[in-house]
Every structure is written in C-alpha cells, then in structure tokens.
Amino acid sequence: MSSITYATVYTQGLGDDEKSRAYERELTRLREAGSPRACGHHIAGQEIDSGPAFDRADPSDASRVVSRGRLADGELVDRAVAAAREALPDWRRTDYHQRAEILRRTLQAIERRHVELAALLTLETGKTRADAFAEVAECAAIVELYCNQVTAAEGFVVAHRPPSPTSHADVVLLPYGVFGVISPFNFPLAISFGMTAAALIMGNTVVFKPSPLTPACGQAFAQLFDGVGLPTGVLNLVQGGSETGQALAGAAVDGIAFTGSADVGLDFVARFGRPPFVRPVLAEMGGKNPAIVTDAAGDLDTAARAVARSAFGMSGQKCNACSRAIVTDGVYDDFIERLCAITSELVVADPIDASAFTGPVISDSSVARFQESVALARQDGRVLVGGGSAGGPGHFVELTLVDRLPSAHPLTRDELFVPIVSVVRAGDLDEALAEANAIRYGLSAGIFSNDPRERERFLDEIEAGIVFLNNPGGATTGVWPGSQTMSGWKGSGSAGKGGFGPWYLHQFGREQSRTVFDVA
C-alpha cells in the first residue's frame, strides 16, 4: 500500500501514476453508479434499513447525490446499545492477544480495498487523492500501533508489591463497557478507526455513529471488520446526525469517544459528569492553530510554503490546520509577499483532476461561513488574496489570506474550518506568544525560527498539545501514528492525552487494584 503520510503529502504528492489512474477509474465508477449508495445501520450483525432517509451530495458537484443514509432514532440506538451490552461479557474476557489478532486482520481488508476506500473518501469529503491515500494508510498505521501498544503493555496488568509474604498484588486496567463513538466528517475512516480500535482493543464494545456528511465512509469503515472474527454485536453502526448523536449520548453507554467541534464535545463532558457518577468522555475538539514566524526565521520561502500547506491542505478542514500566521515586524512585509505568491499558485479543483492541490469545502453551510467571514474581513481588515468562489458546480472557494484585523477580532479567535488564514503582526516574540495563546483552543502550533532561545521559549510557553519547530511539510499539521500524538489542551481536548500517544489506550479502561491473600 501507499507509503504516503501527512508529512509527505504536500511535499512529494502521491508519486504513483498507476495508483492515480486506478483511483480516477474508481472515483468515476462511484460517481456514475446511477443511484446513491444505500447506507443503513449495522446492529448485532444485521443490516437494518429503517428510519427517514437523508441524502449526501458530492461536494465537488452538489447536484449529484452519492449516498443515502437512514436516520437512527432513539429506539434503534437503544437496540444497538443493547446488542453491544450483550456482546460485552465475552469480548471483555477475550485475551488481549486474541483481540489484537482479530483487529490486525482488518489490515488485509484495508490493503485489498485501499483504492476503493480512497475514492470513497473523495466522493463524500472532496479530499484529494494524496490526502485520501494517506488517510487509508493511516488506518493501517493505527491498527499496528494500538495492537503493538497493548501487546507491549502485556494487556495492562502491572505487578505491585505484595503486602505480605503470602499475598499477590496487581493493578489491572479493565474495560468500562459499552462506548459510543462519534466521528466528524473530515477524516471519516482514520478518526473512526482510531477511537473504535482503541475502545475494542481494551475490551469495550462499541456503538459507532459517523457524520451524516459521510454515511458511506462510515459504512465502509464498519465493513472492514466483516469476516475478521469479531463476535456479533461487538461493533455496531447507527447512521444519523446530531439527534442520533444525542440519542447515543442519552442511551445506557458507559463512555463516549467523540471527535468534533468544541461546543458539542464540551456538552458531552458536562452531561457525563452528572450524578449518579462520572462516566468518561474522551473528547478531541477544534483548534485555531497559530504559526509564529520570527525575524530569525531564516528561509522565509520555506516558512511561507509550510504555512500555506498547513492552512490550505484539505481546504482548511483539518483540526490542526494553521489558521493564524503571527509574524514579527522585521519580516512581516517580506513574508506576506511570499505567502500571497505561494497561495495564488495553489490549484483548487475537483480532485479527479490530478493537479488539484485541494478540493471543495464540505457543504453549503461551510461556503456560507466562508462568505460571512470574508465579508467581515473586508469590513474590519484587508483581504490580501482570494475571498471569492472558485467556480464549478461544487463547494469550491478561493484560498484566502486576510490581515489588518483589530486586536482580538473574532476571525483571529474562532475556528472557521474553511480556507482562511488571518495574518497578525507582532512587535516581538513576547507579543507573538501572547497572541498565539489568547484563544480558547490549544491543539497545535508551530514556529519558524533559527534562534535556539526563541525555540526554547516557544516550547516552554506555547499552550498547545502538538507543536512543531520549522516543519516544512505543514507548519502545524502532519501528525502520524507513531510519530506524533493528537493531544488537545484547553478547549481542544478533554483529557490532556491524545490519540496515538503512550497514554491514550489507558483512557478506555478503569483501574482495579487486586490483592489476593493465600489461605493458610
């Protein structure tokens, strides 16, 4: 399979012509299928097609309906949770080696279906082929990582000092029970895989709900577990939107793994903290990620290219996309000039076109948010590049740079999730760091500086869970399982420990201290 990662996706591209052609054929086949893909629920091993239908259009051509999901109501969600509950006793007692072996079998399905999966990702999200193949490769990397982690930790059993010569003491991590897993639209395979694989390998059972913007990707993800030996009811799928998500959070689940926007995630945290007892919510949320460029940056071209790659890859729809460039006085004008030039060269197009650097945004509501933000930027600041529609029958918008906004302007504080970067001038590193940290979020951040003291200060003072120094592939992006972790601080994460990290799996288990005294 492709060795592309998010660190190489914008530096090397896909670099495989044969794979590219196969992808184009598959995407064309999916687009010309004639009827939308039917995306129902999967509960206790059965396909269920009940509930009102909802349509998902191709973001590259909004007139083309590509998938049709079914909305699960509270009753269906309860059925899925009951199925997961019934499957729990056997699954939680299954030896961790066997759980890992079962999960590892999905690798064959990922390999076999990788071209189809990449095309499906483009079909529903509009991401480019390079981004799509990288996401499929990430799924495999996640399975390997979590299986290796649980094996290396010997199933999370830690021997402790016995209190007496005739006793034994262990501390073990045991599954909580049934986890609701709720995914966002932007990485519908990899993020779903990350949360689900972690829950399952730790012995929990799962009810998974994909985004209503990606019902077919959600279905394809669940199908990767077909035939791998996962017992019936261990993984269940319900389709739907926020109401289905609310029903899942309101059902008899023991925990929630959520990735999405901060308001939704924080609401889950509040809800699961209420009596009679606290239940875990692992919420990975949004970002407003800064890249600081200082007078000591050196190669400004590299810094400008890295900011553009990070900001505009997937049209700004990555949680850790750079959406603020904070630039110190001495290099401001020079940096802006280069960033404008590089941004103007990037091609926004239907991903069937191999020259597309990025595709459409996900929906018409994203286009509306883009237009409102541009209007505000024109009113309160300056639009340097872009600001308009990028044409075509889909949700194509121009890659946009704005500056001269007043201090603490909402466009420099709120997550927009569209391709708009605000550039902010700072007098020095003190000011740059204060500006970088003046947000509710703390997901990722980058700096371009060749001054070791500046770099040390950045590492010491920046409030973010993922940091990069001089990252050419994407100032604040490029997280890959095994190389970085997805830890969000402040409003970007509920746990302070992120996906792929050495302490992530622990969160899907609760500790039990076991002391056994021998009978004389």
Ligand SMILES: NC(=O)c1ccc[n+]([C@@H]2O[C@H](COP(=O)([O-])OP(=O)(O)OC[C@H]3O[C@@H](n4cnc5c(N)ncnc54)[C@H](O)[C@@H]3O)[C@@H](O)[C@H]2O)c1
């Ligand atoms: N930190 C991370 O690792 C990470 C990764 C990817 C995306 N994100 C964040 O996700 C967001 C983009 O994804 P999105 O637009 O799909 O997010 P979203 O919050 O709108 O939706 C995420 C999921 O929650 C469901 N949902 C939405 N509102 C709900 C409600 N009121 N009650 C219950 N469920 C609800 C959706 O149907 C979807 O399945 C951005 O904020 C982005 O930064 C974070």
Ligand SMILES: N[C@@H](CCC=O)C(=O)O
């Ligand atoms: N893993 C991705 C970001 C995921 C968030 O949406 C990257 O770093 O490129």
